[in-house]
Amino acid sequence: LGQSIALVSDAGTPAVNDPGVALVAAAHEAGIEVVAVPGPSAVSAAVSIAGFSGAGYHFAGFLPRGGGDLRALLADRSHELLVAFEGPSRIVASLAVVADCQPTRHVAVCRELTKLHEEVVRGTAIDVLAHLTDGETRGEFVVVLAPLELLSDDAPATSLAFALELEAEGVRLKRACSIAADRLGGTSNALYDAALAARGS
Template identity: 55%
Template structure:
């Protein structure tokens, strides 16, 4: 059987019952009283100070986590207001309808060469290589530009005749990544497809970034030499003879040059109507700008019409001066 254990001895009397060979207990250092506090008892460790926990929400000393706005001032952008730079692929997000957060993408409106492929900008090449997809007016034309500079990218056809039908496909691509919008030559949306896509991108809350570059408008204007006071861009000239004459009549009191595009199949008729309406008005005709057969003719409408070869080919840009010859 086990021997009965000795009864436990209190700590204060433990030293008296120890044998002579046992070491004496170590003394407990005295504890000084805290400033302004009561003197502690000898040999007793003072209690630990209470832990410093963060203050509860709503405590006057705790700063508010939300934005500091005056009462009654709503937070965020006004309904229907598109804020450029409010989102992107760097982690920022846009809160759409229903409170669902989704990342914003960027639609790059990229100007491409109007003839010479060497006129593309370095920034345009970088963006075309970084975006997730390219919306192109003609994928074959854009494909030659990309191949010239060693780029390969997924392309979406976005042509003017079926722009409304192909718009949802491009918007779907924009929801998942950045998209570059290009046309066969020049800047999109300027007498080229792209206006519907740009409007839809703004409406969806995406960011729209323009990339300037080659332009037949500014190139022809610089060669004509009449761009000092500014200019007016008219797009393509009216096709109907009556509307064309009324258009030229409206330029009689113009105070700045007018730049317009015209088809090579209708340019002779347009010059003949201009010669009848404004016979003393100087005009510059720029054909095939930046290409091998580039040609710039300057004079009155009758003089340019006489110097124009047959048949007329290529892209035509007209610059009509605002001052008589």
């Protein structure tokens, strides 16, 4: 009680291609505050304390401003650890898109890393969005999204619905069907035909 414990890796940053992620996740589950030692990159600092496992990660820079582009990125990288920057004026809107299309995806939003007002909020996209809506959104953010676990039983119906959602957000239908088929199941041609039928074309 009241002690500080350091996790040090001799192979690089803890939890970045390192088994330290298990200790970080266990600490979060136990309610222990996890902070990163200041380093050269907010990306690696965020990944090291997020507590999500993955074989590497994809860094997307700043999240796309357009809802359709963001949905396409989320679909393209749904089975990967995805890391991105976001600014204070857009963090709630961006998390709202994540919560809308991938509500059960686990997210860690890291605010003001290694600074006085550092904060890490973890949970499902819906839970994190609720926290941010009621909480502090000043400062700079690093968003870490865990790989999405999907249920294969509902893949065809989910794929069609997702393709139509992507199209509604501005993604061309053929591209939307290709993304949905790749990430959620089905074939792009069959999805395209089903999407045309669903919208009465």
